[in-house]
Amino acid sequence: MKKLIVIGGATATGKTALAIRLAQRLDTEILSADSRQFYREMSIGTAKPSPMELAESPHHFIDFLSVADDYSVGDFERDALRQLEKIYAKKEVAILVGGSGLYLRAVCEGLDKFPDISSETKIAIESGEKNAGITWLQRELAERDPIQFAKIDQQNPARLRRALEVCFETGQPYSSFLKQGEKTPRPFRPVYILLDMPRSELYARIDARVEGMIKADLESEVRELLPYRHRPPLKTVGYEEFFDFFDGKTDRETAIEKIKQHSRNYAKRQVTWFAKHGDWTVFRPAEEAEISAFVSAER
Numbered sequence: 001m002k003k004l005i006v007i008g009g010a011t012a013t014g015k016t017a018l019a020i021r022l023a024q025r026l027d028t029e030i031l032s033a034d035s036r037q038f039y040r041e042m043s044i045g046t047a048k049p050s051p052m053e054l055a056e057s058p059h060h061f062i063d064f065l066s067v068a069d070d071y072s073v074g075d076f077e078r079d080a081l082r083q084l085e086k087i088y089a090k091k092e093v094a095i096l097v098g099g100s101g102l103y104l105r106a107v108c109e110g111l112d113k114f115p116d117i118s119s120e121t122k123i124a125i126e127s128g129e130k131n132a133g134i135t136w137l138q139r140e141l142a143e144r145d146p147i148q149f150a151k152i153d154q155q156n157p158a159r160l161r162r163a164l165e166v167c168f169e170t171g172q173p174y175s176s177f178l179k180q181g182e183k184t185p186r187p188f189r190p191v192y193i194l195l196d197m198p199r200s201e202l203y204a205r206i207d208a209r210v211e212g213m214i215k216a217d218l219e220s221e222v223r224e225l226l227p228y229r230h231r232p233p234l235k236t237v238g239y240e241e242f243f244d245f246f247d248g249k250t251d252r253e254t255a256i257e258k259i260k261q262h263s264r265n266y267a268k269r270q271v272t273w274f275a276k277h278g279d280w281t282v283f284r285p286a287e288e289a290e291i292s293a294f295v296s297a298e299r
Contacts, residue, residue, distance in 0.1 A: 002088045002188040005295060007097040008104055008274055009195035010267040012205040014285035016049050018195065019097040021288065022295065023057035028091045031080055032061045033098030033107065036236060039067045041225055044218045045238035047209060067225065067233045077106040084188065094188075101273045110184025114177050117165045125164050129157065140164055145173035153269050158235065191298045193291060194280035196271070203264050210260045213238065219252075237262045 005022060007015050023030050032038075036046040040063045048062060060083050065071055080096070084107075087094045096107055105111075128136045137160035142149045144167040152159050163174040197205075222242040228234055229243050238259050245255040274280060283291050 003093040003298065004084070004108065004186075004188045004190045005093060005095045006104055006108060006190050006192045007095065007195065008101065008192070008278070008280065009099060010202060010270040010274075011047070011099050011263065012202060012209050012267070013195040013197060015097050015099065015195055016047075016053065018193075018285065018288070018291065019095050020049075020053060020057050022292070023095050025292065026093050026095075026295070028093050028095060029058040029060065029087050030095045030097060031083060031107075032059060033076070033080075033096055033100055033103040035073075035076070035098075035100045035103055036233065037062050038065045038071065039063075039233050040065065041067050041228075042221070042233065042239075044213050044216045044221045045236075047213070067228045067231050073102055073106050074111055076103055077111055080107045088188065096190075099270050101270065101277060105277065108186065108190045110186075112178050114166055115169055117169050121165055121168045124168060125161055129161065134160065137161060137164060141167070141174075145175055148173060148175040151175075153273075155265070156269065158232070191295065192278055192280045193294070194274055194278075194282045195285050196282050197284055202267060206263045206267060207260050210238075210256070210263060213259075214256055218242070222246075237266055 005026075007019050007022075009015050019030050034046070036042060037048045038061060039046075042048075043063075049059065054062065061076070061080070084094055096104060098104060125137075128140065134155070134157050137157055138149070138154055141152070141160055141164050145163060148163050152163060154160070166172075166174040166177060218238060219242055222239050223246065225234055225239065226243070226246065229239075234240070234243075241250075241255045241258045241262065244250050244258075245252055250258070281294060283294075
């Protein structure tokens with residue numbers, strides 16, 4: 001059976017560099033499952049691979065959308081499987097890399113099937129969130145689906161919003177649509193590699209990365225995206241903080257410190273997600289020889 005090397009981990013753990021080196025060694029191609037790197041207009045704030053890195057190995061699903069486009073995890077599941085089919089026609093192995101756990105899971109296991117969400121429902125939830133913030137999302141989901149509320153990342157507005165959309169649209173709890181441990185059969189076998197490091201080291205790397213983004217003029221990138229600030233891709237760390245600065249809600253120094261803090265918070269949530277989901281073999285980023293040996297043994 002074909003193999004899919006799945007590289008996961010929190011932001012700033014070195015996933016991109018490892019994926020490129022493995023792709024070169026295995027003579028194969030890389031699928032990015034970092035949902036923020038899909039968008040052409042978002043480069044600095046998403047730590048997108050450089051043009052030089054992209055030229056080192058074939059990459060897919062980077063810079064293929066505009067922030068004005070609608071694109072769901074279900075769309076990614078479909079498109080990624082189609083791309084894998086093309087790769088497997090000529091290769092025995094492919095690489096899937098990213099910190100968006102849901103997108104990795106969609107490719108490897110399949111998604112739960114949810115109903116389409118009407119524009120009326122989306123508008124109602126957007127209005128509630130706009131008027132009362134994340135506390136409104138939390139309160140509504142706790143009332144409508146306490147089971148899912150207990151399991152969900154309660155500080156992640158995107159996850160809260162999605163669960164509420166299903167509750168509003170159907171009148172049924174979001175949790176009632178979830179699979180009971182079932183997995184969708186795939187024509188490949190995932191080999192899971194998780195990059196991890198001590199929390200203090202991870203946070204130092206995140207702070208340094210943010211400083212690099214500021215020097216690369218993240219502020220100008222975000223300013224150019226002001227007309228699209230309502231779009232879902234822009235409701236993310238590194239962009240919302242500068243929007244607040246532009247609105248006069250905070251000063252520039254505070255905005256930068258909040259980007260660091262929120263990035264660290266995001267990384268903590270990623271670590272928690274990976275600990276709960278998947279059959280990962282954990283490595284430190286520096287253990288490249290051990291990772292190569294592991295991949296060779298799994299082949």
